[in-house]
Amino acid sequence: MAPDRDVTSPISSGTRGTADRLEVIVIGGGQAGLAIGYFLAQQSGKFVILEAAGQPAAAWRERWDSLKLFTSVGYNGLPGLAFPGEAGSYPGRDDVVAYLSDYPRHFELPVELNSRVRSLSEVDDGYRVELDDRAYTAEQVVIATGPFQVPFVPPIAGKLGPDVVQLHSIEYRSPENIPAGPVLVVGGGNTAFRSPRSSRARTGSISRLARARPHCHSASSGAISSGIWRRRA
Numbered sequence: 001m002a003p004d005r006d007v008t009s010p011i012s013s014g015t016r017g018t019a020d021r022l023e024v025i026v027i028g029g030g031q032a033g034l035a036i037g038y039f040l041a042q043q044s045g046k047f048v049i050l051e052a053a054g055q056p057a058a059a060w061r062e063r064w065d066s067l068k069l070f071t072s073v074g075y076n077g078l079p080g081l082a083f084p085g086e087a088g089s090y091p092g093r094d095d096v097v098a099y100l101s102d103y104p105r106h107f108e109l110p111v112e113l114n115s116r117v118r119s120l121s122e123v124d125d126g127y128r129v130e131l132d133d134r135a136y137t138a139e140q141v142v143i144a145t146g147p148f149q150v151p152f153v154p155p156i157a158g159k160l161g162p163d164v165v166q167l168h169s170i171e172y173r174s175p176e177n178i179p180a181g182p183v184l185v186v187g188g189g190n191t192a193f194r195s196p197r198s199s200r201a202r203t204g205s206i207s208r209l210a211r212a213r214p215h216c217h218s219a220s221s222g223a224i225s226s227g228i229w230r231r232r233a
Protein backbone atom coordinates (compact mmCIF):
# COMPACT_ATOMS: atom_id res chain seq x y z
CA MET A 1 0.00 0.00 0.00
CA ALA A 2 1.32 3.45 -0.81
CA PRO A 3 2.43 5.25 2.36
CA ASP A 4 0.33 8.36 1.69
CA ARG A 5 -2.88 6.45 1.13
CA ASP A 6 -5.53 7.32 3.66
CA VAL A 7 -6.70 4.33 5.67
CA THR A 8 -8.96 4.10 8.68
CA SER A 9 -6.61 1.73 10.45
CA PRO A 10 -3.04 0.58 10.02
CA ILE A 11 -2.61 -2.46 7.84
CA SER A 12 0.08 -4.80 9.03
CA SER A 13 2.77 -5.32 6.46
CA GLY A 14 2.87 -8.61 4.64
CA THR A 15 -0.82 -9.32 5.22
CA ARG A 16 -3.97 -7.78 3.87
CA GLY A 17 -3.83 -5.02 1.33
CA THR A 18 -0.11 -5.03 0.82
CA ALA A 19 -0.04 -6.68 -2.56
CA ASP A 20 -1.67 -5.62 -5.78
CA ARG A 21 -2.94 -9.16 -6.12
CA LEU A 22 -5.64 -9.91 -3.55
CA GLU A 23 -8.07 -12.66 -2.81
CA VAL A 24 -11.04 -10.38 -2.31
CA ILE A 25 -11.69 -6.74 -3.04
CA VAL A 26 -14.72 -5.12 -1.46
CA ILE A 27 -15.87 -2.01 -3.28
CA GLY A 28 -17.60 0.34 -0.86
CA GLY A 29 -16.97 0.82 2.85
CA GLY A 30 -20.51 1.44 4.08
CA GLN A 31 -22.44 -0.92 6.36
CA ALA A 32 -22.46 -3.79 3.87
CA GLY A 33 -18.76 -3.45 2.97
CA LEU A 34 -17.70 -3.28 6.63
CA ALA A 35 -19.83 -6.26 7.61
CA ILE A 36 -18.30 -8.31 4.79
CA GLY A 37 -14.87 -7.10 5.91
CA TYR A 38 -15.57 -8.40 9.41
CA PHE A 39 -16.12 -11.92 8.07
CA LEU A 40 -13.22 -11.75 5.63
CA ALA A 41 -10.96 -10.78 8.52
CA GLN A 42 -11.86 -14.08 10.23
CA GLN A 43 -10.15 -15.83 7.34
CA SER A 44 -6.51 -15.67 6.40
CA GLY A 45 -6.79 -14.26 2.88
CA LYS A 46 -5.63 -10.89 1.66
CA PHE A 47 -8.40 -8.41 1.07
CA VAL A 48 -9.03 -4.71 0.97
CA ILE A 49 -12.08 -2.47 1.24
CA LEU A 50 -11.95 0.39 -1.22
CA GLU A 51 -14.01 3.42 -0.17
CA ALA A 52 -14.51 6.41 -2.46
CA ALA A 53 -15.07 8.95 0.29
CA GLY A 54 -12.40 10.57 2.43
CA GLN A 55 -14.12 9.62 5.69
CA PRO A 56 -15.97 6.57 7.01
CA ALA A 57 -19.78 6.58 7.13
CA ALA A 58 -19.94 8.67 3.97
CA ALA A 59 -23.60 7.99 3.21
CA TRP A 60 -24.68 9.02 6.70
CA ARG A 61 -22.63 12.20 6.81
CA GLU A 62 -24.67 13.54 3.90
CA ARG A 63 -27.99 13.19 5.69
CA TRP A 64 -29.86 15.90 7.57
CA ASP A 65 -28.81 17.05 11.03
CA SER A 66 -31.83 15.94 13.04
CA LEU A 67 -32.17 12.49 11.42
CA LYS A 68 -33.28 9.79 13.83
CA LEU A 69 -33.09 6.20 12.68
CA PHE A 70 -36.32 4.33 12.15
CA THR A 71 -34.59 1.23 13.53
CA SER A 72 -33.91 1.03 17.25
CA VAL A 73 -30.51 0.34 18.82
CA GLY A 74 -30.90 -3.44 18.86
CA TYR A 75 -31.23 -3.54 15.07
CA ASN A 76 -28.37 -1.24 14.10
CA GLY A 77 -25.25 -3.15 15.09
CA LEU A 78 -22.97 -4.81 12.56
CA PRO A 79 -21.49 -8.27 13.26
CA GLY A 80 -19.32 -8.49 16.34
CA LEU A 81 -19.94 -5.04 17.82
CA ALA A 82 -23.17 -3.96 19.48
CA PHE A 83 -24.52 -0.53 18.65
CA PRO A 84 -24.21 1.58 21.81
CA GLY A 85 -27.22 3.09 23.51
CA GLU A 86 -30.26 2.25 25.57
CA ALA A 87 -32.32 -0.69 24.33
CA GLY A 88 -35.33 0.50 22.37
CA SER A 89 -33.96 4.00 21.78
CA TYR A 90 -33.57 5.48 18.31
CA PRO A 91 -30.07 6.78 17.57
CA GLY A 92 -29.37 9.93 15.60
CA ARG A 93 -27.26 10.46 12.49
CA ASP A 94 -24.12 11.36 14.42
CA ASP A 95 -24.39 8.20 16.51
CA VAL A 96 -24.31 6.16 13.30
CA VAL A 97 -21.35 8.14 11.98
CA ALA A 98 -19.45 7.53 15.23
CA TYR A 99 -20.28 3.82 15.24
CA LEU A 100 -19.34 3.28 11.59
CA SER A 101 -16.10 5.23 12.09
CA ASP A 102 -15.18 3.17 15.12
CA TYR A 103 -16.08 -0.21 13.60
CA PRO A 104 -13.20 -0.58 11.10
CA ARG A 105 -10.73 0.69 13.70
CA HIS A 106 -12.03 -1.79 16.26
CA PHE A 107 -11.45 -4.75 13.97
CA GLU A 108 -8.46 -3.21 12.13
CA LEU A 109 -10.20 -3.63 8.82
CA PRO A 110 -8.12 -2.63 5.80
CA VAL A 111 -10.26 0.23 4.52
CA GLU A 112 -8.59 2.48 1.98
CA LEU A 113 -10.28 5.87 1.86
CA ASN A 114 -10.22 8.25 -1.12
CA SER A 115 -10.27 5.16 -3.30
CA ARG A 116 -13.05 5.44 -5.87
CA VAL A 117 -13.21 2.44 -8.17
CA ARG A 118 -13.49 3.55 -11.78
CA SER A 119 -13.80 0.25 -13.58
CA LEU A 120 -14.14 -3.46 -13.00
CA SER A 121 -13.33 -6.02 -15.67
CA GLU A 122 -12.93 -9.76 -15.89
CA VAL A 123 -9.43 -11.05 -16.58
CA ASP A 124 -8.08 -14.58 -16.99
CA ASP A 125 -7.48 -15.28 -13.33
CA GLY A 126 -10.14 -13.13 -11.70
CA TYR A 127 -11.02 -9.45 -11.85
CA ARG A 128 -9.15 -6.23 -12.47
CA VAL A 129 -10.21 -3.22 -10.42
CA GLU A 130 -9.02 0.17 -11.62
CA LEU A 131 -8.79 3.37 -9.61
CA ASP A 132 -7.46 6.74 -10.75
CA ASP A 133 -3.96 6.06 -9.47
CA ARG A 134 -3.62 2.28 -9.27
CA ALA A 135 -5.12 -1.08 -10.14
CA TYR A 136 -5.59 -4.39 -8.37
CA THR A 137 -6.46 -7.88 -9.40
CA ALA A 138 -8.41 -10.21 -7.20
CA GLU A 139 -9.97 -13.62 -7.33
CA GLN A 140 -13.27 -12.26 -6.10
CA VAL A 141 -14.90 -8.86 -5.92
CA VAL A 142 -17.79 -7.80 -3.73
CA ILE A 143 -19.70 -4.75 -4.89
CA ALA A 144 -21.09 -2.95 -1.84
CA THR A 145 -21.59 0.49 -3.31
CA GLY A 146 -25.00 0.87 -1.74
CA PRO A 147 -28.46 2.10 -2.62
CA PHE A 148 -29.68 5.72 -2.65
CA GLN A 149 -26.64 6.99 -4.57
CA VAL A 150 -28.50 8.89 -7.28
CA PRO A 151 -31.27 11.29 -6.23
CA PHE A 152 -34.51 10.90 -8.17
CA VAL A 153 -36.44 14.03 -9.07
CA PRO A 154 -39.75 13.47 -10.86
CA PRO A 155 -39.93 15.05 -14.34
CA ILE A 156 -42.79 17.31 -13.30
CA ALA A 157 -40.29 19.26 -11.18
CA GLY A 158 -38.93 20.80 -14.39
CA LYS A 159 -42.33 22.25 -15.21
CA LEU A 160 -42.60 24.32 -12.04
CA GLY A 161 -41.85 28.01 -12.20
CA PRO A 162 -38.83 29.66 -10.56
CA ASP A 163 -41.08 31.00 -7.80
CA VAL A 164 -41.29 27.49 -6.30
CA VAL A 165 -38.22 26.61 -4.25
CA GLN A 166 -37.35 22.99 -4.93
CA LEU A 167 -35.14 20.90 -2.73
CA HIS A 168 -34.31 17.22 -2.99
CA SER A 169 -34.04 15.55 0.40
CA ILE A 170 -30.32 14.95 -0.20
CA GLU A 171 -29.86 18.74 -0.08
CA TYR A 172 -31.90 19.17 3.09
CA ARG A 173 -29.90 19.68 6.29
CA SER A 174 -32.02 21.69 8.70
CA PRO A 175 -35.14 23.91 8.82
CA GLU A 176 -33.00 26.91 7.82
CA ASN A 177 -32.82 25.40 4.32
CA ILE A 178 -36.53 25.97 3.84
CA PRO A 179 -37.95 29.48 3.63
CA ALA A 180 -41.01 30.22 5.80
CA GLY A 181 -44.34 29.26 4.26
CA PRO A 182 -46.31 26.19 3.28
CA VAL A 183 -44.34 23.14 2.17
CA LEU A 184 -45.31 20.28 -0.15
CA VAL A 185 -43.41 17.05 0.42
CA VAL A 186 -43.47 14.64 -2.53
CA GLY A 187 -43.01 10.99 -1.60
CA GLY A 188 -44.43 8.68 1.01
CA GLY A 189 -41.57 7.00 2.80
CA ASN A 190 -39.46 7.52 5.89
CA THR A 191 -37.58 10.50 4.55
CA ALA A 192 -40.78 12.17 3.48
CA PHE A 193 -42.26 11.86 6.92
CA ARG A 194 -39.17 12.50 8.99
CA SER A 195 -37.07 15.20 7.34
CA PRO A 196 -39.65 17.98 7.32
CA ARG A 197 -40.84 17.28 10.85
CA SER A 198 -38.21 19.59 12.29
CA SER A 199 -39.26 22.25 9.81
CA ARG A 200 -42.86 22.45 10.89
CA ALA A 201 -42.37 25.18 13.46
CA ARG A 202 -40.56 27.34 10.95
CA THR A 203 -42.62 26.75 7.86
CA GLY A 204 -46.17 26.37 9.07
CA SER A 205 -48.24 23.88 7.09
CA ILE A 206 -46.78 20.74 5.53
CA SER A 207 -48.69 18.79 2.88
CA ARG A 208 -47.63 15.48 1.42
CA LEU A 209 -48.12 13.78 -1.92
CA ALA A 210 -47.45 10.08 -2.34
CA ARG A 211 -48.11 7.74 -5.27
CA ALA A 212 -49.33 5.00 -2.98
CA ARG A 213 -50.35 4.55 0.61
CA PRO A 214 -47.33 5.63 2.69
CA HIS A 215 -45.17 2.79 3.97
CA CYS A 216 -43.37 3.66 7.14
CA HIS A 217 -41.32 1.85 9.71
CA SER A 218 -41.68 1.59 13.46
CA ALA A 219 -41.93 4.75 15.48
CA SER A 220 -42.46 7.13 12.61
CA SER A 221 -44.42 7.09 9.46
CA GLY A 222 -43.12 6.29 5.97
CA ALA A 223 -39.63 5.96 2.45
CA ILE A 224 -37.80 8.46 0.38
CA SER A 225 -39.11 11.87 -0.48
CA SER A 226 -38.42 13.10 -3.95
CA GLY A 227 -38.37 16.69 -2.97
CA ILE A 228 -39.64 19.47 -0.81
CA TRP A 229 -41.36 22.24 -2.68
CA ARG A 230 -42.61 25.63 -1.55
CA ARG A 231 -43.44 28.89 -3.24
CA ARG A 232 -40.66 31.46 -3.22
CA ALA A 233 -41.47 34.56 -1.12
Ligand SMILES: Cc1cc2nc3c(=O)[nH]c(=O)nc-3n(C[C@H](O)[C@H](O)[C@H](O)COP(=O)(O)OP(=O)(O)OC[C@H]3O[C@@H](n4cnc5c(N)ncnc54)[C@H](O)[C@@H]3O)c2cc1C
Nearest residue numbers: 028029030031032051052058059069070071116117145146
Ligand atom coordinates in the same frame (compact mmCIF):
# COMPACT_ATOMS: atom_id res chain seq x y z
C1 LIG B 1 -32.50 9.14 4.75
C2 LIG B 1 -32.22 7.68 5.05
C3 LIG B 1 -32.47 7.17 6.31
C4 LIG B 1 -32.21 5.83 6.59
N1 LIG B 1 -32.46 5.36 7.84
C5 LIG B 1 -32.23 4.06 8.10
C6 LIG B 1 -32.52 3.52 9.40
O1 LIG B 1 -33.03 4.20 10.28
N2 LIG B 1 -32.24 2.21 9.61
C7 LIG B 1 -31.72 1.40 8.63
O2 LIG B 1 -31.49 0.21 8.88
N3 LIG B 1 -31.45 1.88 7.40
C8 LIG B 1 -31.69 3.18 7.11
N4 LIG B 1 -31.46 3.67 5.88
C9 LIG B 1 -30.92 2.75 4.86
C10 LIG B 1 -29.43 2.59 5.07
O3 LIG B 1 -28.78 3.85 5.04
C11 LIG B 1 -28.89 1.73 3.97
O4 LIG B 1 -29.62 0.52 3.92
C12 LIG B 1 -27.44 1.41 4.21
O5 LIG B 1 -26.69 2.59 4.29
C13 LIG B 1 -26.94 0.57 3.09
O6 LIG B 1 -25.58 0.26 3.37
P1 LIG B 1 -24.62 -0.07 2.19
O7 LIG B 1 -23.29 -0.39 2.78
O8 LIG B 1 -25.25 -1.05 1.26
O9 LIG B 1 -24.53 1.29 1.34
P2 LIG B 1 -23.91 2.70 1.78
O10 LIG B 1 -24.03 2.97 3.21
O11 LIG B 1 -24.51 3.68 0.79
O12 LIG B 1 -22.36 2.53 1.45
C14 LIG B 1 -21.88 2.42 0.14
C15 LIG B 1 -20.48 2.98 0.14
O13 LIG B 1 -19.89 2.73 -1.13
C16 LIG B 1 -19.09 3.84 -1.48
N5 LIG B 1 -18.95 3.84 -2.92
C17 LIG B 1 -19.90 4.10 -3.87
N6 LIG B 1 -19.38 3.99 -5.11
C18 LIG B 1 -18.06 3.65 -4.94
C19 LIG B 1 -16.99 3.39 -5.84
N7 LIG B 1 -17.17 3.45 -7.18
N8 LIG B 1 -15.78 3.06 -5.33
C20 LIG B 1 -15.59 2.98 -3.98
N9 LIG B 1 -16.58 3.24 -3.08
C21 LIG B 1 -17.80 3.54 -3.55
C22 LIG B 1 -19.88 5.04 -0.96
O14 LIG B 1 -19.02 6.16 -0.76
C23 LIG B 1 -20.44 4.49 0.35
O15 LIG B 1 -19.60 4.77 1.47
C24 LIG B 1 -31.71 5.00 5.57
C25 LIG B 1 -31.47 5.52 4.28
C26 LIG B 1 -31.72 6.84 4.02
C27 LIG B 1 -31.47 7.39 2.62
